[in-house]
Amino acid sequence: MEVLSLSPEIHCFSELLDCSDGDEEEILVCGEDFELNPFDGLPYSSRYYKLLKEREELPVWKEKQTFLESLLHNQIVIVSGHAKTGKSSQIPQWCAEYCLSACYQHGAVVCTQVHKQTAVRLALRVADEMDVNVGHEVGYFIPFESCCTTETILRYCTDDMLQREMMSTPLLNYYGVIILDDVHERTVATDALLALLKDVLLSRPELRLVILTAPHMSSKLQQYYGSIPLIRVESKHQAEVVYSCSIQKDPFLSALRLLFEIHHSKEKGDIVVFLACEREIEKAHQMIRQEQSNLNPDLGELIPVPLYPIKQDLIPKPHQDKQKACKKYRRKVLLTTSFGESLIWIKNVTFVIDGGVGTRKVYNPRIRADSVITQPISKSQAEMHKQILGMSSSGKIFCLYPEEFTYKEMKPHLPAKIQESNLRSMVLFLKRMDIAGFGHCDFISRPAPESLMQALEDLDYLAALDNDGNLSEFGIIMSEFPLDPQLSKSILASCEFECVDEMLTIAAMVTEEIALTCWRKFSHPAGDHFTLINVFNAFKEASTNSTSQYYSTEKWCRDYFLSSSALRMAEIIRAELVEIMKRIELPISEPDFGSEENILSIKKSLLSGYFMHIARDVDGSGNYLMLTHRQVAQLHPFSSYYNSRKIPEWVLFHEFSISEDNSIRVVSEISPDLFVELVPQYYFSNLPPSESKDILQEVINHLSPASAMKEEQKTNDDKENEQFPTPTEQRCTIQ
Numbered sequence: 066m067e068v069l070s071l072s073p074e075i076h077c078f079s080e081l082l083d084c085s086d087g088d089e090e091e092i093l094v095c096g097e098d099f100e101l102n103p104f105d106g107l108p109y110s111s112r113y114y115k116l117l118k119e120r121e122e123l124p125v126w127k128e129k130q131t132f133l134e135s136l137l138h139n140q141i142v143i144v145s146g147h148a149k150t151g152k153s154s155q156i157p158q159w160c161a162e163y164c165l166s167a168c169y170q171h172g173a174v175v176c177t178q179v180h181k182q183t184a185v186r187l188a189l190r191v192a193d194e195m196d197v198n199v200g201h202e203v204g205y206f207i208p209f210e211s212c213c214t215t216e217t218i219l220r221y222c223t224d225d226m227l228q229r230e231m232m233s234t235p236l237l238n239y240y241g242v243i244i245l246d247d248v249h250e251r252t253v254a255t256d257a258l259l260a261l262l263k264d265v266l267l268s269r270p271e272l273r274l275v276i277l278t279a280p281h282m283s284s285k286l287q288q289y290y291g292s293i294p295l296i297r298v299e300s301k302h303q304a305e306v307v308y309s310c311s312i313q314k315d316p317f318l319s320a321l322r323l324l325f326e327i328h329h330s331k332e333k334g335d336i337v338v339f340l341a342c343e344r345e346i347e348k349a350h351q352m353i354r355q356e357q358s359n360l361n362p363d364l365g366e367l368i369p370v371p372l373y374p375i376k377q378d379l380i381p382k383p384h385q386d387k388q389k390a391c392k393k394y395r396r397k398v399l400l401t402t403s404f405g406e407s408l409i410w411i412k413n414v415t416f417v418i419d420g421g422v423g424t425r426k427v428y429n430p431r432i433r434a435d436s437v438i439t440q441p442i443s444k445s446q447a448e449m450h451k452q453i454l455g456m457s458s459s460g461k462i463f464c465l466y467p468e469e470f471t472y473k474e475m476k477p478h479l480p481a482k483i484q485e486s487n488l489r490s491m492v493l494f495l496k497r498m499d500i501a502g503f504g505h506c507d508f509i510s511r512p513a514p515e516s517l518m519q520a521l522e523d524l525d526y527l528a529a530l531d532n533d534g535n536l537s538e539f540g541i542i543m544s545e546f547p548l549d550p551q552l553s554k555s556i557l558a559s560c561e562f563e564c565v566d567e568m569l570t571i572a573a574m575v576t577e578e579i580a581l582t583c584w585r586k587f588s589h590p591a592g593d594h595f596t597l598i599n600v601f602n603a604f605k606e607a608s609t610n611s612t613s614q615y616y617s618t619e620k621w622c623r624d625y626f627l628s629s630s631a632l633r634m635a636e637i638i639r640a641e642l643v644e645i646m647k648r649i650e651l652p653i654s655e656p657d658f659g660s661e662e663n664i665l666s667i668k669k670s671l672l673s674g675y676f677m678h679i680a681r682d683v684d685g686s687g688n689y690l691m692l693t694h695r696q697v698a699q700l701h702p703f704s705s706y707y708n709s710r711k712i713p714e715w716v717l718f719h720e721f722s723i724s725e726d727n728s729i730r731v732v733s734e735i736s737p738d739l740f741v742e743l744v745p746q747y748y749f750s751n752l753p754p755s756e757s758k759d760i761l762q763e764v765i766n767h768l769s770p771a772s773a774m775k776e777e778q779k780t781n782d783d784k785e786n787e788q789f790p791t792p793t794e795q796r797c798t799i800q
Contacts, residue, residue, distance in 0.1 A: 095491070105197050106203045125150050136163055141290050142276070143290075145278055149452060158194065163242065175222060177246055188205035206222045219299045244275040283297075306461075311467060335412065342402060342439075364394075369394055369400055371401075372400065383755075415454070435487075436442065436780055493524060496535065556568050556646075569642050573636070573638040579632065593706075594733045672735060679691075696723070716733065720781065
């Protein structure tokens with residue numbers, strides 16, 4: 066990408082940074098009488114001045130001059146402050162002004178966000194404040210959607226998208242200022258960026274890095290980067306906090322009861338409710354809508370708005386229904402989880418209800434599965450929830466726990482996600498960066514060693530690494546896909562087995578996590594992966610045949626209890642995967658879904674990536690034992706095999722998590738013969754002893770007794786198999 070060329074009008078912009086000799090300290094701010102917008106050369110609208118007055122009331126505004134001075138003289142600047150202080154909207158604008166000033170023309174500005182919803186909303190808001198158009202001067206790029214051009218000077222993106230951009234441009238030469246926002250959320254991608262940018266800054270002295278974080282993280286960042294400026298943004302108002310007298314037996318029901326009490330009190334203002342998990346968001350959304358008909362119409366309409374921090378979905382663009390708002394009072398209820406504070410965008414929130422409980426996934430590398438943990442939120446999360454009201458001095462925060470609970474039961478902070486996540490994708494990325502000399506990272510928090518070694522082992526099993534532990538040709542191609550490496554490997558295998566069209570559909574559908582609540586019409590005897598293809602094809606046909614496309618497709622989805630937005634997102638994901646296939650010149654076979662040969666090819670492709678996800682029904686009643694460990698799981702209720710007369714003995718599954726029901730999701734039948742044909746021998750030899758392994762060994766002996774003895778001898782002698790090298794800890798190291 067080329068660095069933006071600046072127009073004469075922009076050159077006339079009143080200097081933000083006076084770089085004249087002997088007086089570098091002086092920073093001049095453009096006067097209010099300047100009528101031309103320096104970003105597009107057009108006169109400012111009246112709305113710009115109206116929004117400017119609102120911006121000047123933000124707590125961060127008084128730090129503008131201090132920030133610009135720090136940015137001029139330092140490569141790294143940390144800005145610490147709570148939510149709703151204006152950091153995420155104002156500082157990127159000031160950085161854009163900095164990049165446009167006459168003495169600094171090194172590139173554009175990029176600002177990362179943890180959630181894609183936040184990236185889109187901030188881009189829309191900031192474009193409005195800057196009086197420019199989204200997609201031109203200000204834009205965003207998020208997974209499977211881009212709204213930017215080469216002329217975009219300020220870009221909002223998700224942290225994982227900037228990480229992916231580094232694979233093609235390791236030094237990120239297009240940017241003059243990189244802003245990492247919400248660093249305190251400690252995502253794997255953000256932690257990786259913090260580490261990699263240390264080396265990038267050494268290679269590019271003109272580059273600036275701005276870190277936006279909550280107060281509790283600032284001292285750790287200063288220790289990590291050394292002596293760098295820290296700008297603290299203080300909130301103007303402290304809202305009233307009301308604690309519960311005792312711990313609630315059911316925080317979910319207590320939160321809903323309190324919500325309706327507030328609504329009946331007739332006090333105006335929107336409400337934010339922090340719940341434990343996404344399942345509770347869905348449940349609360351349904352209950353509020355059902356209760357709506359029983360509410361007194363004079364109280365106004367209660368509008369539940371679910372905000373999912375993790376869920377992939379199409380992002381509804383904000384709109385204002387002024388006509389309805391005039392006729393009837395409408396109170397929004399924003400439902401999110403304990404990690405969703407950065408998703409709160411509306412201004413007139415008056416009440417916050419904090420359940421004090423959060424659910425998170427912690428990866429267990431020994432069993433290659435997530436454990437779902439429900440526990441009290443951390444002290445830092447509780448503090449951030451209290452800051453949601455921002456500049457409102459009349460609001461109330463209801464904590465559904467006693468004040469002493471904060472000190473006795475809450476941990477100061479949650480562990481960084483890099484210490485409790487599956488690191489397969491991150492290690493694949495770092496191996497890719499190692500090619501450019503950036504693979505060895507000094508992480509702010511060290512990854513869990515066991516997870517790191519298991520990720521390296523898995524990548525070796527998937528043939529993503531060569532004999533020296535470096536990225537193989539297979540691994541380089543796998544890293545091009547924004548997918549889990551297992552899924553990428555299945556797509557590559559589908560090129561060999563000539564079922565690419567079908568495999569891309571499966572990849573899009575499992576990435577979007579389509580819930581098959583009404584699967585019987587689409588059920589395929591081969592399993593859930595094939596049922597997903599039926600659903601997608603039926604959706605495409607319904608979309609094509611509908612006369613009034615939007616409403617007919619919506620009705621079709623409602624009839625089958627499917628999410629139309631999720632299926633449209635799956636379409637977008639699939640189209641993006643097709644583009645990647647074309648870009649790296651991989652063959653795309655013609656669709657042939659339904660033939661026996663095609664079904665066998667799909668199973669082979671899936672097994673090529675998911676041979677580590679195999680389970681066997683040990684008693685004929687649906688108790689599936691994992692091949693890699695002793696965990697037992699049942700079929701998920703959404704599986705097409707659930708409650709069927711005959712369930713398969715051997716299955717391949719997409720996902721398994723340890724929770725209340727211990728279920729395996731997206732399940733398809735496979736045969737032992739097919740498994741032993743495609744599994745790497747050195748993976749099979751490393752499996753723990755079990756009845757299932759004995760059965761598979763018998764299959765191997767039956768198929769080829771001579772070769773089985775030969776392979777067993779090789780394993781015993783610790784000889785390396787040239788096709789599948791044995792992973793070793795010594796050659797797979799990441800600092």
